[in-house]
Amino acid sequence: MEKWRMTHRFIRHSSKLLFDRRSNLNSHNIVPSPGFAFHRYFRLEECNFRRCFGSVATVIERNASFSTLNSDDVSYFKELLGEKSVVEDEDVLLTANTDWMRKYQGSSKLLLQPKTTHEVSQILKYCNSRCLPVVPQGGNTGLVGGSVPVFDEVIINMGSMNNIISLDKVSGILVCEAGCILENLISFLDNHGFIMPLDLGAKGSCQIGGNVSTNAGGLRLVRYGSLHGTVLGLEAVLANGDVIDMLGTLRKDNTGYDLKHLFIGSEGSLGIVTKVSILTPPKLSSVNLAFLACEDYFSCQKLLVEAKRKLGDILSAFEFLDNQSMDLVLNHLEGARNPLPSSMHNFYVLIETTGSDESYDKEKLEAFLLSSMEGGLISDGVLAQDINQASSFWRIREGLPEALMKAGAVYKYDLSIPVEKMYDLVDEMRIRMGQTARVISYGHLGDGNLHLNISAPQYDDKILALIEPYVYEWTSEHKGSISAEHGLGLMKANKIFYSKTPETVQVMGSIKKLLDPKGILNPYKVLPQSLSSYH
Amino acid sequence: MKIMVAIKRVVDYAVKIRVKPDKTGVETNNVKMSMNPFCEIALEEALKIREAGLASEVIAVSMGPPQCVDTLRTGLAMGADRGIHVEATTGLYPLNVAKIFKRLVELENPGLIFLGKQAIDDDCNQTGQMVAGLLRWPQATFASKVVLDKEKQVATVEREVDGGLETLSLDLPAVITTDLRLNQPRYATLPNIMKAKSKVIKKYTPQELNVDIRSDLEVVQVTEPPKRKAGVIVSSVDELIEKLKNEAHVI
Numbered sequence: 001m002e003k004w005r006m007t008h009r010f011i012r013h014s015s016k017l018l019f020d021r022r023s024n025l026n027s028h029n030i031v032p033s034p035g036f037a038f039h040r041y042f043r044l045e046e047c048n049f050r051r052c053f054g055s056v057a058t059v060i061e062r063n064a065s066f067s068t069l070n071s072d073d074v075s076y077f078k079e080l081l082g083e084k085s086v087v088e089d090e091d092v093l094l095t096a097n098t099d100w101m102r103k104y105q106g107s108s109k110l111l112l113q114p115k116t117t118h119e120v121s122q123i124l125k126y127c128n129s130r131c132l133p134v135v136p137q138g139g140n141t142g143l144v145g146g147s148v149p150v151f152d153e154v155i156i157n158m159g160s161m162n163n164i165i166s167l168d169k170v171s172g173i174l175v176c177e178a179g180c181i182l183e184n185l186i187s188f189l190d191n192h193g194f195i196m197p198l199d200l201g202a203k204g205s206c207q208i209g210g211n212v213s214t215n216a217g218g219l220r221l222v223r224y225g226s227l228h229g230t231v232l233g234l235e236a237v238l239a240n241g242d243v244i245d246m247l248g249t250l251r252k253d254n255t256g257y258d259l260k261h262l263f264i265g266s267e268g269s270l271g272i273v274t275k276v277s278i279l280t281p282p283k284l285s286s287v288n289l290a291f292l293a294c295e296d297y298f299s300c301q302k303l304l305v306e307a308k309r310k311l312g313d314i315l316s317a318f319e320f321l322d323n324q325s326m327d328l329v330l331n332h333l334e335g336a337r338n339p340l341p342s343s344m345h346n347f348y349v350l351i352e353t354t355g356s357d358e359s360y361d362k363e364k365l366e367a368f369l370l371s372s373m374e375g376g377l378i379s380d381g382v383l384a385q386d387i388n389q390a391s392s393f394w395r396i397r398e399g400l401p402e403a404l405m406k407a408g409a410v411y412k413y414d415l416s417i418p419v420e421k422m423y424d425l426v427d428e429m430r431i432r433m434g435q436t437a438r439v440i441s442y443g444h445l446g447d448g449n450l451h452l453n454i455s456a457p458q459y460d461d462k463i464l465a466l467i468e469p470y471v472y473e474w475t476s477e478h479k480g481s482i483s484a485e486h487g488l489g490l491m492k493a494n495k496i497f498y499s500k501t502p503e504t505v506q507v508m509g510s511i512k513k514l515l516d517p518k519g520i521l522n523p524y525k526v527l528p529q530s531l532s533s534y535h
Numbered sequence: 536m537k538i539m540v541a542i543k544r545v546v547d548y549a550v551k552i553r554v555k556p557d558k559t560g561v562e563t564n565n566v567k568m569s570m571n572p573f574c575e576i577a578l579e580e581a582l583k584i585r586e587a588g589l590a591s592e593v594i595a596v597s598m599g600p601p602q603c604v605d606t607l608r609t610g611l612a613m614g615a616d617r618g619i620h621v622e623a624t625t626g627l628y629p630l631n632v633a634k635i636f637k638r639l640v641e642l643e644n645p646g647l648i649f650l651g652k653q654a655i656d657d658d659c660n661q662t663g664q665m666v667a668g669l670l671r672w673p674q675a676t677f678a679s680k681v682v683l684d685k686e687k688q689v690a691t692v693e694r695e696v697d698g699g700l701e702t703l704s705l706d707l708p709a710v711i712t713t714d715l716r717l718n719q720p721r722y723a724t725l726p727n728i729m730k731a732k733s734k735v736i737k738k739y740t741p742q743e744l745n746v747d748i749r750s751d752l753e754v755v756q757v758t759e760p761p762k763r764k765a766g767v768i769v770s771s772v773d774e775l776i777e778k779l780k781n782e783a784h785v786i
Contacts, residue, residue, distance in 0.1 A: 190551075285565045285566075285567065286567075287567075290725075292725075337719075339722055340724075358567075359605070366728060369725055370725065370728075370729055373725055373726075373729075378725070380724065380725065380726075381724065381725040382722040382723060382724050382725070383722075383723055383725065383728060384722075385569060385570065385609045385612075385722070385723050386547050386548065386549070386567075386569030386570065387547045387548065387549035387550065387567060387569070388547075388548055388549055388569075388572070389722060391549065
């Protein structure tokens with residue numbers, strides 16, 4: 001109920017926002033009334049303004065070589081998948097057309113729910129022959145507009161392919177379909193004494209196929225590595241409907257090119273991932289979590305170095321947030337409780353350890369924390385005494401995106417930057433933004449991944465002009481990546497050159513052309529417009 | 536005045552409980568154990584009273600296997616002044632615990648005893664009442680607010696009852712058991728964890744306290760509750776009515 005109410009408030013907010021922009025652009029003199037329905041704005045299609053406030057205003061035009069959906073297409077899909085799996089309901093489509101942040105909005109008229117790889121293959125084969133563009137969609141929790149249509153692409157929702165195929169209880173290798181929700185996999189594995197090698201805030205909605213397609217990082221990467229390491233195999237369907245079976249369950253397999261890596265992190269632009277085989281680590285019984293305060297960024301860095309050295313074998317997460325983030329969470333996240341209420345600190349760090357011996361691990365962590373405190377790296381801290389306390393500490397870090405959404409408009413940047421320079425950018429942005437917007441930063445310090453968020457009462461081109469391209473240029477100059485784990489999607493497709501050389505991007509373009517010659521898979525995304533308009 | 540607080544080591548509130556295959560009890564091997572949440576609330580209340588200057592010392596008491604010391608350390612890190620561990624490797628039932636408690640009260644002479652209203656493992660909700668009965672002290676269970684008057688040696692306790700709130704006035708010494716909404720327990724901070732390391736935990740055995748821990752109770756079997764059946768989607772109002780009448784027997 002609460003969520004519903006929140007959503008509605010947000011819809012009202014964003015529709016008003018769109019309206020304002022629209023009236024500015026078209027000089028329409030209509031006054032928004034409270035009863036004015038949200039989707040009426042979106043029935044007025046093919047308007048480019050709707051993407052202006054996601055990132056720098058880039059006007060994208062619909063690829064003229066794509067066909068438009070007709071009733072024969074719909075009948076074909078109904079024949080193929082059955083009536084129930086072909087969705088034309090407006091409410092469902094409105095949700096599927098809109099991304100989680102409500103920044104990107106497509107106008108697709110059709111959502112398909114295949115139940116088998118064969119169905120996915122048939123859908124793509126047909127779409128390819130008809131030149132109908134498609135967008136694969138998992139839990140639609142992406143942050144860069146990669147999982148929603150840009151125009152009228154057919155949405156292929158993977159949620160019905162949610163079977164767990166097998167779990168090898170000796171090696172811990174899990175094979176499942178792409179539509180399995182991460183949290184369901186976590187609880188399934190929990191019953192068998194294993195865990196997923198990745199964990200992220202969106203686990204209740206995001207699907208493993210989407211995780212793999214976007215190479216999602218998350219909270220445990222510092223311990224278990226990226227999906228390029230833990231995914232042992234996958235099955236993908238190419239644009240022409242060919243099924244590429246690479247569903248190996250071997251840890252070692254050096255036979256030819258390891259093509260699965262092309263599908264990990266390519267955001268559904270080369271093929272649709274339908275099955276995944278993933279190496280899952282054993283669940284260790286002893287998990288400890290400390291929530292700490294540091295007075296300066298240098299201490300956070302030093303603490304990281306020390307933690308890696310002294311807790312190396314049990315360290316499973318090292319996260320940080322600054323005082324602005326803490327302030328935001330306490331003000332906007334329901335039920336959030338400051339673990340260190342006695343005074344505000346400049347930085348907060350979460351250190352999680354995972355091991356097999358409760359008393360040994362706890363002793364080790366305590367000894368480390370106490371010596372860090374004596375050394376002045378930590379100014380205060382609490383150690384979770386039970387799982388409930390641990391969850392409430394995690395809630396602060398994991399609830400930040402939600403708190404940002406509630407606080408108003410937010411410009412999100414997900415950057416990889418060498419750890420020692422990471423916070424310089426935040427300081428510079430605070431000076432740049434001045435009073436116009438708040439700069440909220442947090443992230444996976446252990447992986448050198450900064451989540452830079454500019455929070456303002458509403459979206460405003462003046463604010464955006466202060467941020468971009470400055471953030472990208474700064475990151476590029478300091479040898480960072482403009483997308484650490486969120487991907488490029490629609491938001492950053494044209495920004496790829498900040499992190500990749502023209503030659504590299506050219507090769508990517510060739511691969512795209514080879515696997516998807518008509519460009520029907522998740523068009524307008526990942527690669528820059530200049531490359532993908534080769535028709 | 537001293538305050539004595541009972542804290543119990545239980546399977547963590549967030550852990551999914553599994554019954555042992557031989558149905559003799561609940562699986563506790565390799566399972567995260569923590570302080571009973573109601574005991575945390577009891578301890579928090581005692582600490583608040585001490586901090587308000589109404590008590591001089593808070594003693595945390597735990598009974599059970601050697602690992603109870605970990606739970607006591609948590610209690611000491613929260614702020615208890617010292618701990619008492621009564622080590623027993625066999626199962627303790629509420630009456631055993633109450634008898635041991637009575638002996639400890641005779642040794643320590645506290646002016647007030649706090650216990651959680653129940654432990655989340657066996658959900659007995661008996662120990663506080665039995666302690667009060669054995670000591671012949673007044674008791675207030677399910678406390679949602681506690682106010683002490685040091686001068687008059689009276690505790691005023693609000694309890695959540697069906698119709699609203701009931702207010703009791705008790706002469707000290709007394710036994711109070713704590714309910715969920717009484718307070719929000721504090722976290723164990725690093726400086727306090729450090730301090731707790733040098734605090735004393737005194738160890739007894741039931742034999743040393745001259746308490747017989749044999750029990751008249753015997754656990755016959757522990758089983759899981761029946762699994763909830765999946766719901767069905769009915770296709771018509773008629774079918775719904777038919778099912779409500781003939782299957783659910785509610786109309």
